[in-house]
Amino acid sequence: MRRESMAFKTDDDQIFGKAYDSRLVKRLLRYVRPYRSLIFMSIGFLLVSSACHLAGPYLIKVSIDDYISARDMIGLSQIALIYFTILIARFIFQFSEIYITQYVGQHIMYDLRREIFAYLQKLPLVYFDRNPVGRLITRVTSDVDALNEAVSSGMIAIFGNIFSITGIVVIMLWMDWKLALVTFAVLPFLFTIAFLFKVKVRILFREVRGRLAVINSFLQENITGMHIVQLFNREHENFRRFDAVNKEYLQANLDTIFHFAIFFPAVRLLSVFAIALIIWYGGGRIIHETLTFGILIGFIQYAELFYRPIQELSEKYNIFQSAMASSERIFKLLDEPVAIDSKPTAHPITLFQHEIEFRHVWFAYDRDNFVLEDVCFTIGKGESIAIVGATGSGKTTIISLLCRFYDVNKGQILIDGIDIRDYDLHQLRQMTAIVLQDVFLFSGTIEENIRLGNREFNSDRTRRAAEQTRANPFIQKLPNGYNQEVKERGGSLSVGQRQLLSFSRALAFDPQILILDEATSNIDTETEILIQEGINELMKNRTSIIIAHRLSTIKHVDRIIAIHKGIIREIGCHDALLANKGIYYKLYQLQYKEQKWA
Numbered sequence: 001m002r003r004e005s006m007a008f009k010t011d012d013d014q015i016f017g018k019a020y021d022s023r024l025v026k027r028l029l030r031y032v033r034p035y036r037s038l039i040f041m042s043i044g045f046l047l048v049s050s051a052c053h054l055a056g057p058y059l060i061k062v063s064i065d066d067y068i069s070a071r072d073m074i075g076l077s078q079i080a081l082i083y084f085t086i087l088i089a090r091f092i093f094q095f096s097e098i099y100i101t102q103y104v105g106q107h108i109m110y111d112l113r114r115e116i117f118a119y120l121q122k123l124p125l126v127y128f129d130r131n132p133v134g135r136l137i138t139r140v141t142s143d144v145d146a147l148n149e150a151v152s153s154g155m156i157a158i159f160g161n162i163f164s165i166t167g168i169v170v171i172m173l174w175m176d177w178k179l180a181l182v183t184f185a186v187l188p189f190l191f192t193i194a195f196l197f198k199v200k201v202r203i204l205f206r207e208v209r210g211r212l213a214v215i216n217s218f219l220q221e222n223i224t225g226m227h228i229v230q231l232f233n234r235e236h237e238n239f240r241r242f243d244a245v246n247k248e249y250l251q252a253n254l255d256t257i258f259h260f261a262i263f264f265p266a267v268r269l270l271s272v273f274a275i276a277l278i279i280w281y282g283g284g285r286i287i288h289e290t291l292t293f294g295i296l297i298g299f300i301q302y303a304e305l306f307y308r309p310i311q312e313l314s315e316k317y318n319i320f321q322s323a324m325a326s327s328e329r330i331f332k333l334l335d336e337p338v339a340i341d342s343k344p345t346a347h348p349i350t351l352f353q354h355e356i357e358f359r360h361v362w363f364a365y366d367r368d369n370f371v372l373e374d375v376c377f378t379i380g381k382g383e384s385i386a387i388v389g390a391t392g393s394g395k396t397t398i399i400s401l402l403c404r405f406y407d408v409n410k411g412q413i414l415i416d417g418i419d420i421r422d423y424d425l426h427q428l429r430q431m432t433a434i435v436l437q438d439v440f441l442f443s444g445t446i447e448e449n450i451r452l453g454n455r456e457f458n459s460d461r462t463r464r465a466a467e468q469t470r471a472n473p474f475i476q477k478l479p480n481g482y483n484q485e486v487k488e489r490g491g492s493l494s495v496g497q498r499q500l501l502s503f504s505r506a507l508a509f510d511p512q513i514l515i516l517d518e519a520t521s522n523i524d525t526e527t528e529i530l531i532q533e534g535i536n537e538l539m540k541n542r543t544s545i546i547i548a549h550r551l552s553t554i555k556h557v558d559r560i561i562a563i564h565k566g567i568i569r570e571i572g573c574h575d576a577l578l579a580n581k582g583i584y585y586k587l588y589q590l591q592y593k594e595q596k597w598a
């Protein structure tokens with residue numbers, strides 16, 4: 001039975017179509033091409049080892065008819081020696097074939113995983129908004145795996161199977177065509193069973209995979225949300241729901257097993273029946289002395305060898321079918337346009353000189369649902385500005401646009417008078433450091449998380465950054481200090497500590513433009529003071545854009561932009577905006593009240 005992979009499968013992963021699609025195969029062959037000499041070698045070895053396999057029964061026939069019946073001991077020993085040599089040769093060729101085939105399969109998988117990962121990193125964030133993580137993981141793991149299976153146990157083995165079947169048919173006809181035809185009498189039954197089985201198993205496999213997909217997404221959701229499950233005492237209810245999908249999966253598997261349990265013995269039964277036919281008809285001819293005993297034994301052995309390749313061929317269909325579906329999905333990913341990229345004529349940008357300008361910027365995540373409408377403002381070099389506004393008003397969106405995570409729909413964002421889409425993307429992003437609302441930590445040590453794999457940074461630089469942003473004291477207190485492993489995306493660190501760490505990360509990179517998206521979470525006053533000091537340190541002599549929820553953070557910035565439902569409503573300094581008695585004034589009043597209550 002085909003090994004089922006346990007990776008996540010989602011609904012669109014259930015599409016199955018042809019087992020052979022010339023367009024896909026052509027493209028797949030591109031990955032196979034670098035290894036073509038190995039593949040030909042492997043096919044060659046396979047054919048030789050199959051030939052050795054087929055020689056066995058014939059040698060037995062010869063030894064019975066020519067040597068045993070003639071009581072020729074020397075001849076018999078010679079045949080035994082040849083038989084033994086062929087066995088050893090078969091072992092060597094089979095080993096080489098298996099090893100080379102798997103070697104090629106693994107290398108093709110390695111190449112594909114590299115290509116997919118490199119491509120994933122280039123894709124625009126919109127793509128990740130649309131595609132759940134589980135589905136993308138499936139692309140790199142089980143889809144690639146399905147292709148490997150098609151190469152290693154499908155493509156090459158098929159030559160061996162066809163060679164064996166043809167070989168046996170030819171040898172049988174050549175040895176005794178009448179007995180051969182009698183043996184072939186069971187073939188129509190065999191083909192019918194194999195065909196019915198193929199059709200049924202296709203449906204059942206799809207069912208099994210569908211059920212597994214449900215279990216996987218259920219598990220993924222419930223494990224990530226375990227704290228909510230426990231907090232709201234949903235264990236019992238969730239267990240009941242899990243049990244239901246688990247039962248369906250069990251049933252689908254049992255149905256499949258039932259068909260396999262019928263198919264294999266049925267094939268076996270037919271092959272035994274064929275042998276009985278051979279003995280009955282062949283035995284009769286031996287009695288009438290029109291057949292030798294050796295041929296009878298040879299036939300019985302060939303009949304035994306005959307069924308395996310036929311059975312294997314009927315299983316190949318599934319392998320190719322899922323390989324086609326997998327390759328279709330992989331190619332769809334690789335064909336996804338890289339919407340955000342540097343133009344070939346991109347301007348280099350290493351130093352930002354004058355100003356950043358948002359000029360009539362409109363933006364929508366989905367078609368016409370504008371999240372930003374006609375946003376205009378400028379930030380001079382060295383200036384610090386703050387963006388304030390209610391939740392969902394479009395603050396994070398503004399900075400995502402500046403970093404070109406998304407491109408604007410209408411209008412322009414300019415740095416020193418040149419549209420950011422005309423700059424080299426890599427250099428543009430190198431100028432800015434961004435501290436996001438939810439700090440993302442990678443698995444690795446604290447120091448690695450500050451450096452983010454940047455080889456130029458030495459320990460001194462990371463430590464200095466941590467000291468300046470006030471992260472040093474808490475890092476020192478960790479059992480392993482800077483070498484402490486960050487587990488589970490930093491779950492062992494508090495929200496405030498993660499913030500401080502992300503400040504250190506930003507400062508270590510010493511960006512020309514600093515972007516800070518402040519977390520909304522409540523933190524104690526002591527940490528708040530630390531964070532405030534950290535922010536001040538970051539902003540020193542730097543062009544900065546701060547999205548602040550605690551208005552105390554932004555009193556000192558040069559200008560404040562108040563945004564409401566994607567439209568800029570007020571721009572000015574703290575005092576001017578308060579005097580204006582608009583949105584900023586209202587936000588300020590609200591917070592002031594909150595603080596009094598606290």
Ligand SMILES: Nc1ncnc2c1ncn2[C@@H]1O[C@H](COP(=O)(O)OP(=O)(O)OP(=O)(O)O)[C@@H](O)[C@H]1O
Nearest residue numbers: 129365366371389390391392393394395396397398
């Ligand atoms: N990836 C996305 N896909 C679709 N819509 C999005 C996406 N991100 C944000 N939005 C929508 O865009 C609007 C603005 O979101 P944005 O994240 O810019 O708000 P915000 O001002 O940063 O809010 P907060 O203060 O809560 O961080 C919201 O209505 C939000 O639902």
Ligand SMILES: [Mg+2]
Nearest residue numbers: 395396437517
């Ligand atoms: Mg936000």
